[in-house]
Amino acid sequence: MENMECDFTTMTQTLKKDIHKVISELQGNLEVIDDESNCLLCNFEKIKETFLDIEIKAATFYLNCYLAPFTDKYPELSISLQEMSRMKHGALIVIEREDSLETLIRPGIPLGAELTHSLLESIFYPGNPLHDGAVLVRLNQIVSAANVLPLSEIYTGDKKLGTRHRAALGLSERSDALILVVSEETGRVSFAKGGNMYPITTHGGM
Known part of the structure; x- marks a missing residue:
């Protein structure tokens, strides 16, 4: 249980860091959105990839949590x-x-x-x-x-x-x-x- 709590704390800290990174990137896009010379499509693509990475990290961790009470395998x-x-x-x-x-x-x-x-x-x-x-x-x-x-x-x-x-x-x-x-x-x-x-x-x- 202590290991699980430790892993959960580590995971939440990692997710918080990643989410703050996305928020920062979105804020940066918001600040330049009115500039016609800036095309934000590439930025959006990078943000989408970051979101997917966050989802995969979280899903991989939570899968283990979901399975642990039902199988040791x-x-x-x-x-x-x-x-x-x-x-x-x-x-x-x-x-x-x-x-x-x-x-x-x-x-x-x-x-x-x-x-x-x-x-x-x-x-x-x-x-x-x-x-x-x-x-x-x-x-x-x-x-x-x-x-x-x-x-x-x-x-x-x-x-x-x-x-x-x-x-x-x-x-x-x-x-x-x-x-x-x-x-x-x-x-x-x-x-x-x-x-x-x-x-x-x-x-x-x-």
């Missing part, structure tokens, strides 16, 4: 996500929390195996019969693989959002589960919670 999850991101192997991992998911998920293949990064990576290796669908994690076990999740209806018309992301959002809209997603197109990692998707970083651990 965060290091294993972190290693597997880093590797699958690097290889651009698409993945969909459901972490069950307090809500039962039995009525929300179409069950796949039972496994009942201890969660390890090597097992997760092998499940989502392209060509593996289990790589389509979602892995269900309960506590420290992989309960099943190739599960089918409900798709989000909100994003049905959005062609840019892949099936994995729509499935992650769909389940997060109906339960308190955390759903981790690795994009096979970009290798980017994100998680869904409460009907929202948050990007996280895999560089240098999570």
